[in-house]
Amino acid sequence: MRQNTAGQGNPESPEPDAALDARLADWGRLARSAVADQPVPELPAVPPRRPAPLGWQLAAGVLTVVLAAAIAVGLPRVLDKDRRPPAPHGPAGNGISTAPVGPDLQVVTFHGLSITVPASWPVTGYGCSLTSSVVELPVGAPLCLRPAHPGFTIVQFSSVSEPMSPDKVTSTRSTTISGLAATRLEGSAYLGRPAFAYVVPELHASVLVMPASGQTGQDLADSLRVDTADAHGCTSTVTDVAGMPGSATSSRAGMAEALIPGEPVSASVCRYSVGLLEQGRELSGPALRSFTDTVNALPPGLSRATQLGLIKCREPDSVGSFDRELRPDSEAYRIEVRYSDGPPVVLIARLGQCGDLGISNGARTGQRTDDLMMLLIHTAGSGGGIPGAVRPAS
Structure with a gap:
């Protein structure tokens, strides 16, 4: 790769009108790609070249028109309805590309x-x-x-x-x-x-x-x-993240006593939206031990949101949709924990607002505490930000 990895450029500042236009255009682009509404950008104040009567009223009028145009053009493009995961593509075998990648x-x-x-x-x-x-x-x-x-x-x-x-x-x-x-x-x-x-x-x-x-x-x-999987072992497309598993995800002993039983050697923590991989990370060593300790310390049971606000909930057995209202409820985490021998254990976690929230291996559950929420967000990110308050599910 012949790319710069150091040295920040210092472009000349554009004229105020050009800078305003560029910043608003970029805000509109971010609004199209984000899950939630994006706040209007905080634009730097530009001293007027020469005071003039009614100048601030005219500037406010121009800004209002530009913002209205950005909203009218940008936000509707987010409303892509009911997209479903595609069929897997990529190389045969375990699905991870065999294309050579250097150590750098x-x-x-x-x-x-x-x-x-x-x-x-x-x-x-x-x-x-x-x-x-x-x-x-x-x-x-x-x-x-x-x-x-x-x-x-x-x-x-x-x-x-x-x-x-x-x-x-x-x-x-x-x-x-x-x-x-x-x-x-x-x-x-x-x-x-x-x-x-x-x-x-x-x-x-x-x-x-x-x-x-x-x-x-x-x-x-x-x-x-x-690729059908990423470099961290996360499959690009899954269908088992629509809800908590209905039965044990593995025959490994100890799953009813601990969400992550035994002594794992590695784990893939994968975040999905509408069943499509958005971010993955592989854990081992001290990072995996810390992850395991936090998960196994969770109080048993699941959680429910105390209020939904404007969130729209997906159908019960659906992985969700990229529809702007449904997408916050279409995010889930799939954690595959591996051992030196024997079968892996799969856990499904959901942090959002709808239905059962928390984490489960199908034989044991853990509530959606702040510890779990921050652990997953720090490990594999979140497209929906910090969700609202919860209570233990009855």
């Missing part, structure tokens, strides 16, 4: 769409500032907008079909990725940065790439492929 590289997978980047790049959500090139996953965006950072390459995954503002797209062409139909878009993105994107409709996935100054990002584009 990592493969990041979202909904089965994979890209290879330097191992030094953090994989995270949208942050208010950058200190290196980065791969960003679609989690709740904070109330901030950052500089353009032209010295870093920014890779952003999302489930939206328009990762670039349509008026910023300069060319579109059809292509394929691992045999699946895809569309390549070229143009500009955040604060006018040159960018390209790929959209793979069957995976409900898109990836936006903003190459660092002086780079084309072609090596990143060439690395795109479709």
Whole structure:
């Protein structure tokens, strides 16, 4: 990979009107890709060049019109109705790609769409500032907008079909990725940065790439492929996360006494939305022991939300939908715990607002405490942010 991993650029500040337009456009793009409504960005105050009567009223009127346009254009595109997981694709065997990856590289997978980047790049959500090139996953965006950072390459995954503002797209062409139909878009993105994107409709996935100054990002584009599992052992598509398991997920002894029995050697913690993999992590050693201790200390039973607010609940045996109202209830965690011998144990966890919440191996349950919530969010992220209060289920 010929990508910059250090050195932050310092672009000249655009004119105030251009900066306002760019920041609002970026806010609209974030609103399209986020689970929940995105707050209006806090725009920096720009001193007027020359005082004029009624200036603030005119500025407020312009801002209102621009924001109304951003909402009218951006937010409806979130309302993609009732998308279902695609059939698995990718190589045969265990489903993990056998494409060679050097020790200084990592493969990041979202909904089965994979890209290879330097191992030094953090994989995270949208942050208010950058200190290196980065791969960003679609989690709740904070109330901030950052500089353009032209010295870093920014890779952003999302489930939206328009990762670039349509008026910023300069060319579109059809292509394929691992045999699946895809569309390549070229143009500009955040604060006018040159960018390209790929959209793979069957995976409900898109990836936006903003190459660092002086780079084309072609090596990143060439690395795109479709995998049936990620590098952490998380399958790209699952169907067993619609609810808590109805029976023990393994024949391993001790599952009624402990959510994670025995002495595991590794575990894959995988976060899914609508049955599609959004983020995964593999645990071993001290990290796995700490994870196991926290889970096994949970009080038995499950939890229920004290209030739903505006959340809409999915049908009971459905993995959910990308519909904007249903998506918060379409997120679940699947944890596969492995041992030196014998069968693995699978646990399903749900943190959201609807139905049974907590974690279960099918033989024992654990309530959705703050400890469980923060453990899963810190391990594999969350697309819905911090959910509301709960009570023990009766």
